[in-house]
Amino acid sequence: GDTLDVTLHNALAEDTTVHWHGLMVDEANDGSGLHPVPANGERQYRFEVRNRAGLYWYHAHPHNRTGRQLQMGLAGLILVEDEEERALRAQLGLPWGERDLPLMLTDKQVDAGNAIVYRDEADDWIGNRVLANWTPEPAMTVAPGLYRLRMINVANARVLRPAFLHEGAPLPVRLIGTDGGLLDQPRIVDDLFLAPAQRADVLVDFGAVPAGARVLLRSLDYVAMENEDESGPLAPDIMADHPGAVMMGGALDLMVFDVEGVAAPPIHVPDTLSSLPPPPDTTGWKAREIRLSMGADGEWLINGLNFRSHGHHPAFEVKRGSREVWDIRNNMTSMPHPIHIHGVQFRVVSRSISPPDIRARQIADGGLGPQDLGFNDTVLVWPGEIVRVAIDFSQPFSGTQRYMLHCHNLEHEDMGMMLTFAVVD
Ligand code: C2O
Ligand code: CU
Numbered sequence: 001g002d003t004l005d006v007t008l009h010n011a012l013a014e015d016t017t018v019h020w021h022g023l024m025v026d027e028a029n030d031g032s033g034l035h036p037v038p039a040n041g042e043r044q045y046r047f048e049v050r051n052r053a054g055l056y057w058y059h060a061h062p063h064n065r066t067g068r069q070l071q072m073g074l075a076g077l078i079l080v081e082d083e084e085e086r087a088l089r090a091q092l093g094l095p096w097g098e099r100d101l102p103l104m105l106t107d108k109q110v111d112a113g114n115a116i117v118y119r120d121e122a123d124d125w126i127g128n129r130v131l132a133n134w135t136p137e138p139a140m141t142v143a144p145g146l147y148r149l150r151m152i153n154v155a156n157a158r159v160l161r162p163a164f165l166h167e168g169a170p171l172p173v174r175l176i177g178t179d180g181g182l183l184d185q186p187r188i189v190d191d192l193f194l195a196p197a198q199r200a201d202v203l204v205d206f207g208a209v210p211a212g213a214r215v216l217l218r219s220l221d222y223v224a225m226e227n228e229d230e231s232g233p234l235a236p237d238i239m240a241d242h243p244g245a246v247m248m249g250g251a252l253d254l255m256v257f258d259v260e261g262v263a264a265p266p267i268h269v270p271d272t273l274s275s276l277p278p279p280p281d282t283t284g285w286k287a288r289e290i291r292l293s294m295g296a297d298g299e300w301l302i303n304g305l306n307f308r309s310h311g312h313h314p315a316f317e318v319k320r321g322s323r324e325v326w327d328i329r330n331n332m333t334s335m336p337h338p339i340h341i342h343g344v345q346f347r348v349v350s351r352s353i354s355p356p357d358i359r360a361r362q363i364a365d366g367g368l369g370p371q372d373l374g375f376n377d378t379v380l381v382w383p384g385e386i387v388r389v390a391i392d393f394s395q396p397f398s399g400t401q402r403y404m405l406h407c408h409n410l411e412h413e414d415m416g417m418m419l420t421f422a423v424v425d
């Protein structure tokens, strides 16, 4: 309900924008590359915050330069509060900034002098240095008790699989929220997949390990499924730009927590976190196909189109006030793509033909895992998978509002794995 009013002064020598990732705003305030702010230019963003409580973020979004500008640090967090969130906070009694913390996770490629490096037109930009809240070698001393950690992956390309390990074994944690805020009830998980742009709100009980113990937040190894056919002239030397980096899918230490001090009285976690409705019954909703693939020249495509050649012209139009299901289908000869839709928060209604690692996480009808059960703005679609999402296009704006649909692997986005769609009267 608050009005956010921010003026961007662009002191860079190139275009930039501020995009409010996850917030349901109109085109003029969306800060996509459709409205670049030139060097020395200025732009005011002013809109009412209509989202549920949750951890959202803002970042630069100029065409062709999003990967570079994020790698250099143009990103930050926005915490939205509402009554439900305040009620939960009062119940948990975890002081913000002490036992309720955002954890902004990323990897950077740095050179011998510790300067961040980036190569334009590169593919998946993974790095040799992990940062949490922009801090290298992140570590924290924690009390033996409950903590709320709001994790967000702000890496350019690396999909993380975070787990809290004690003596090598995962400490079960409660997942309480996703991109668009609180789940209806806590779900116990050992680990998660956190793709670029995704958020996971978790309760970790450091009281479950002995005082003096160390808990390691590690991204566990996983099958990266980079199945695209990049043989012959397309064959890249994927690690050439990334000396010292762990390959995609390799285990990566993110942060350490040293448990010290005396246990605080145990905290009761309520069974009901919020009034999140169940996923909608989508019978009769218009269905749309969103196909992800790679073209013959190695270019990433959505519905056969690449943004660099197709440009701003909306690839399709959606009626304001309508509700649609989108079937996002990834080619088997592809890699996992975190697909992000501007202007909305959607519900995942089903996953089919999922790889074994994903099938093993299914806890609800439709093949859904714990992270599919809330509102989301970014969904990871694995090779061969069909992920059906339900989107409600009611919005208080009028006229044509253009939004982006793109892969949040920023190198894919910059290389044109992006479309414009329009919400129309
Ligand atoms: Cu996080 Cu189109 O952006
Ligand atoms: Cu966004």
Ligand code: CU
Residues within 6 Å of the ligand: 336, 337, 338, 407, 408, 409, 412, 413, 417
């Ligand atoms: Cu992608």
